Amino acid sequence: MSDFILYIGNKTYSSWSWRGWLACKIAGISFVEKTIPLQEAGFKEAILKISPSGRVPTLHHGRVAVWESLAIAEYLAELRPEAGIWPAETTARAHARVISAEMHAGFAELRTAMWMNIRRRFPGKRRTPGALADIARIAELWRETRAAFGQGGPFLFGRRFNFADAMYTPVVARFVTWEPELPADAKAYVEAVWAQPWVREWCADAAAEPWTIARDEDPDRPH
Ligand SMILES: N[C@@H](CCC(=O)N[C@@H](CS)C(=O)NCC(=O)O)C(=O)O
Secondary structure (H helix, E strand, C coil): CCCEEEEECCCCCCHHHHHHHHHHHHHCCCCEEEECCCCCCCHHHHHHHHCCCCCCCEEEECCEEECCHHHHHHHHHHHCHHHCCCCCCHHHHHHHHHHHHHHHHCCHHHHHHCCCCCCCCCCCCCCCHHHHHHHHHHHHHHHHHHHHHCCCCCECCECCCCHHHHHHHHHHHHHHHHCCCCCHHHHHHHHHHHCCHHHHHHHHHHHCCCCCCHHHHCCCCCC
16 A cells, blocks of 8 residues: 555646646656545535645645645655656756746636646637737747757657656646647647656546536636
8 A cells, every 4th residue: 555645636627636646657656546526515625634725736645745736746856866857957957947836836827718628629719818928938938948958859858758747738738628829849749748648647537537517618608
């Protein structure tokens, strides 16, 4: 029995859960996954029992509780420094951390306008000016990162999918769902991430989930 427990929301909708789950995969730990379906009866009370912020993902490891996605990655990087959660080289690692922090703290317009719903396709909808500005910044950030560090593979830091890629994986999912116009290099990155085996595993699990959040099924809901 694993001594790591990762609490997550529905895989279809819970973008932050995905990041925490990918951190566990990259770290190579064996962990028990416990799903608290968001918006189902009693979900908030259930989350508050395991996470003081009332949010998921939350990782429990013995007496340690870590309830922020970025902090989960940092905790696992300390426990498993060899796993490649961050790049090994200092400059690359600094860059991976800064673009991960930029994702963690930003792109609110994109996240509000084009929410994550892995099972649906809403092409062409919700191209608000703010979302398009966030998308342009993300495409630029991916381009600069790959130009500086991406040689030798399709991911932001080349061959290995690391936590910076994990931070942008739910953005990739949004691009697959909402199909905003993207430059060719961003499209190539989207395809590489979408084909990554852990990404496929999560999407297959999402497709099999029984829960639906009605609000997130309507692409024309009020902004
Ligand atoms: N800053 C947090 C964000 C976590 C978050 O917002 N999680 C959402 C699910 S994707 C949640 O728990 N929502 C519960 C709610 O809305 O009540 C992190 O990085 O982990």
